[in-house]
Amino acid sequence: MKQTQLPLEIGMLLYPGLTLLxxxxxxxxxxxxxxxxxxxxxxxxxxSDTGISVHPTATFETCPRELDxxxxxxxxxxxxxxxxxxxxxxxxxxxxxxxxxxxxxSGSLLLGAAGLLKGYKATSHWSAREGLRMxxxxxxxxxxxxxxxxxxxxxVTAGIDxxxxxxxxxxxxxxxxxxxxxxxxxxxxxxxxxxxxxxxPEIVEQAMSFMAAEMEKHTG
Amino acid sequence: MKQTQLPLEIGMLLYPGLTLLxxxxxxxxxxxxxxxxxxxxxxxxxxSDTGISVHPTATFETCPRELDxxxxxxxxxxxxxxxxxxxxxxxxxxxxxxxxxxxxxSGSLLLGAAGLLKGYKATSHWSAREGLRMxxxxxxxxxxxxxxxxxxxxxVTAGIDxxxxxxxxxxxxxxxxxxxxxxxxxxxxxxxxxxxxxxxPEIVEQAMSFMAAEMEKHTG
Numbered sequence: 001m002k003q004t005q006l007p008l009e010i011g012m013l014l015y016p017g018l019t020l021l022x023x024x025x026x027x028x029x030x031x032x033x034x035x036x037x038x039x040x041x042x043x044x045x046x047x048s049d050t051g052i053s054v055h056p057t058a059t060f061e062t063c064p065r066e067l068d069x070x071x072x073x074x075x076x077x078x079x080x081x082x083x084x085x086x087x088x089x090x091x092x093x094x095x096x097x098x099x100x101x102x103x104x105x106s107g108s109l110l111l112g113a114a115g116l117l118k119g120y121k122a123t124s125h126w127s128a129r130e131g132l133r134m135x136x137x138x139x140x141x142x143x144x145x146x147x148x149x150x151x152x153x154x155x156v157t158a159g160i161d162x163x164x165x166x167x168x169x170x171x172x173x174x175x176x177x178x179x180x181x182x183x184x185x186x187x188x189x190x191x192x193x194x195x196x197x198x199x200x201p202e203i204v205e206q207a208m209s210f211m212a213a214e215m216e217k218h219t220g
Numbered sequence: 221m222k223q224t225q226l227p228l229e230i231g232m233l234l235y236p237g238l239t240l241l242x243x244x245x246x247x248x249x250x251x252x253x254x255x256x257x258x259x260x261x262x263x264x265x266x267x268s269d270t271g272i273s274v275h276p277t278a279t280f281e282t283c284p285r286e287l288d289x290x291x292x293x294x295x296x297x298x299x300x301x302x303x304x305x306x307x308x309x310x311x312x313x314x315x316x317x318x319x320x321x322x323x324x325x326s327g328s329l330l331l332g333a334a335g336l337l338k339g340y341k342a343t344s345h346w347s348a349r350e351g352l353r354m355x356x357x358x359x360x361x362x363x364x365x366x367x368x369x370x371x372x373x374x375x376v377t378a379g380i381d382x383x384x385x386x387x388x389x390x391x392x393x394x395x396x397x398x399x400x401x402x403x404x405x406x407x408x409x410x411x412x413x414x415x416x417x418x419x420x421p422e423i424v425e426q427a428m429s430f431m432a433a434e435m436e437k438h439t440g
Contacts, residue, residue: 021248021403024272028241028376031270032430038272045275050251052244052258055265055273105404126404143408155404156248160377164410177413178427183241184325184346184375186414187407188363190384193397194406207398210252 008034008068008170011094013110014056015040015087017077017218020048021156022104026071029163029179033171039063041086049075049214060090068170070098074105074125074155076211076218081110088114100166102151104159111152112137121147125155126196127211157194160185228254228288228390231314233330234276235260235307237297237438240268241376242324246291249383249399253391259283261306269295269434280310288390290318294325294345294375296431296438301330308334320369320386324379328372332357341367345375346416347431377414380405 010030012023027036040046040056047053058064072091081087091114095101103111106128111117112135122137123129123145132139144165145152151169153162160183168176193199199207230250232243247256260266260276267273278284292311301307311334315321323331326348331337332355342357343349343365352359364385365372371389373382380403388396413419419427 019248020244024240024244024270027272028239028270036271050244050248051256052247053275055275143406144410154406155402157380157403157405157407161408161410168410173411174423174426177411177419177423178430180409180411180413181416181419181423181427182375182431183377184414185377185407185409186363186374186418187377187405187409188381189400189405189407190364190381190388191393191397191400193400194404196401198406199397199401203394203397203401206394207401210398211402 005171009037009064009066010034010069010071011037011039011058011063011067012071013040013073013087013091014038014046014054015075015077015081016046017080018046018048018073018075019105019156020050020052020054022073022075022107022159023054025157025159026104026163028183029160029167030069032179033167033175037063039090060086063094065094065097067094067098069100069102069166070094072103072107072110074103074107074128076214078106078110079215079219082113091116100149100151100169102162102166104153104162105155108132108137108152109135111150117150120150121145122150122152123154124152127208225391229257229284229286230254230289230291231257231259231278231283231287232291233260233293233307233311234258234266234274235295235297235301236266237300238266238268238293238295239325239376240270240272240274242293242295242327242379243274245377245379246324246383248403249380249387250289252399253387253395257283259310280306283314285314285317287314287318289320289322289386290314292323292327292330294323294327294348296434298326298330299435299439302333311336319390320371322371322382322386324373324382325375328352328357329355331372337370340370341365342370342372343374344372347428
């Protein structure tokens with residue numbers, strides 16, 4: 001395994017209220033093999049779900065026109081851009097020339113809104129998955145869904161699994177394995193509560209209530 | 221589960237060359253229950269391992285004096301501050317008044333250098349774990365190690381498991397479970413390569429070679 005190939009060019013959409021870990025899980029997985037472009041309308045920092053600011057490194061104009069991976073994170077803030085023609089236009093334009101068109105979490109709804117999942121199988125955060133039907137996509141309950149060059153991941157932490165799947169496609173299994181080892185990705189969740197079925201109705205209700213409060217901040 | 225308690229006050233050390241996901245895995249886990257302070261010597265942005273810039277929100281002077289959690293991420297850049305009396309002094313000072321003194325990845329070596337792990341069991345990234353002995357700590361091969369109020373996590377992605385363990389201690393199991401569910405932490409690594417034993421000698425060698433090249437950038 002040598003770094004003989006050109007780095008992957010990855011365009012990752014930013015927007016206010018994105019989910020920080022949706023972005024930096026995959027970005028970390030790709031980082032040894034990639035140039036990352038964090039793309040937004042302007043160069044002004046955006047504030048993520050956890051309060052951390054992220055600074056764009058490119059705008060819709062300066063982002064490379066040909067990308068290996070176009071990536072869209074989810075987040076409560078996406079409600080405000082679901083009909084934003086500038087954002088959807090950027091996604092549709094770059095998608096037409098990207099090797100892979102991808103998302104994690106509810107980012108798949110933005111791909112859908114840009115017309116990019118019509119007739120594709122896809123996934124999303126468990127709370128948002130059924131919304132994919134609205135855009136002509138077929139929701140699949142899976143951690144990572146690959147349909148032709150569309151690769152979508154489930155909620156938040158699924159971005160790590162997603163990243164390894166995409167990296168293996170673009171740079172081979174060994175690249176993904178050495179990355180997994182360097183990131184010591186040998187998970188041991190301390191509770192069995194990572195899916196609605198495992199967590200049970202009371203925890204689901206509590207999570208929904210926290211999520212509704214967050215959503216309120218972004219739409220209120 | 222209501223937000224009736226005051227938010228947790230969390231001080232997270234920044235430094236150039238830290239591992240981005242060491243920081244933002246736990247920060248995301250804690251975020252619904254916490255005020256995060258990203259602390260460095262100055263307010264100037266630092267550049268992380270993946271090339272992403274992170275902006276401090278506090279300095280060693282302005283960071284709250286009493287913290288619920290003092291947290292240290294790992295990273296190749298830590299070599300340069302292992303003997304930095306300003307950094308080690310800050311850690312020792314805040315640790316004396318923090319409810320939990322914590323790290324992920326090779327961050328435990330910095331805790332050790334600050335004299336904070338003498339006589340404690342602790343863990344680290346698999347490649348750095350044995351180094352803990354140098355500081356009088358007892359290395360343990362585990363994802364998360366709790367010894368009195370010291371809680372240390374393994375490499376990079378172990379920060380998510382670590383965060384859930386610490387959150388459960390401070391805000392109860394339900395808080396950790398609803399967070400795990402919201403983050404859809406139901407991992408499905410696409411390969412079995414998350415530990416040296418599982419990955420096998422060839423992948424270990426490749427990972428070590430990539431890690432050595434990164435280390436070179438920070439010490440060369």
